[in-house]
Amino acid sequence: MMQEAVKSMVSPTKLKSMRVENGWSQEKLASITGLSLRTIQRIEKEGKCSVESKLAIAAALNMTPSELLHDYPEKVGDGTLNYGGIVGLLSILGLFSLLVAWEWKNPEIFINPMNALFIGLTVFGLSMMSSGFQATVNALGTVVWIFKQPQDQLLAQAHLPVLRRVLVYCYTAGVIWTLTEVVEAGFYGSQTSNNSMSLNDILFSMQSLLYAVMLAEFLIRPLINRITWLLSRQD
Incomplete structure (x- = not known):
């Protein structure tokens, strides 16, 4: 009973x-x-x-x-290294490097610093608008927890609402800048002799969406899951 x-x-x-x-x-x-x-x-x-x-x-x-x-633990983390996080990051970087090397004659297919900057700044800006500057900086600063546990961190759960909004903003930024580039490609395509844009222009416009999804799924979501795991430990 x-x-x-x-x-x-x-x-x-x-x-x-x-x-x-x-x-x-x-x-x-x-x-x-x-x-x-x-x-x-x-x-x-x-x-x-x-x-x-x-x-x-x-x-x-x-x-x-x-x-x-169980309630959330008052403090989380013992300051130890997370070797799984380190190996995981190196594996992803290795795969991306292999992909770029495969297209070594045209690295710009996957590498576009300007698009990456636009995505990053848009996500950061939207997060500051909704969560505030300090909360955004503090939440994004927890990215190091993927590789090394914090040491007796208080109120770790406070970062989760911010990071969940950041996850949404990644996709928002990707859609916005992809549509922007499609419109731009369409405009310049209309100035050509055949008055149209090519399939290559449309596909290349999706580079921003690719960066946004990579940011969301390779960094933000693992970070959310990492914090959730730390909070779920009751030892």
């Missing part, structure tokens, strides 16, 4: 924090889980729920049910 009671408990603080990190209201969480608003409100207040409700909430938040039982 006692075991069943433990299974039907969640941390109200953890649940509310995770809901806020996802940018969801209680109504939104209720809609996603199929639970009533009153049930969500009661769980966030008392921490008591049925096993079915706990499973539904955990699935919506992309967590294991056991993670909902």
Whole structure:
């Protein structure tokens, strides 16, 4: 009986924090889980729920049910190196270098510092507009955690909402600058004798989107997952 009671408990603080990190209201969480608003409100207040409700909430938040039982640790990280992160980065850089070397006669196919700068500055600017300068700098500064754990870092979870917005802004920047380059290619194509732009122009315009996706999936998402992993450790 006692075991069943433990299974039907969640941390109200953890649940509310995770809901806020996802940018969801209680109504939104209720809609996603199929639970009533009153049930969500009661769980966030008392921490008591049925096993079915706990499973539904955990699935919506992309967590294991056991993670909902524990509050975030006060401090995370022991300052050790993450060799997996180092090897992973070197592997990705090695693959990208191999790709560029394959096209050594035309490296500009994949290397365009100006496009990369536009993507980076756009993402940084959008994040500052929504989260503020200091929060953005602090959140992006956690990128070193992929390679080396912080030392007794306080409130590591505070960076997650910022980084989740940055993830969205990566795709926003990619779409915006890709469309901009398509419009530009179309304009200059209209000035040619055949009054059209080539398929090569359109494909080359997607370089910005490629950079945006690489930034999102090779850096920001692994960073979010890294912080989430550190916060999930209960040792």
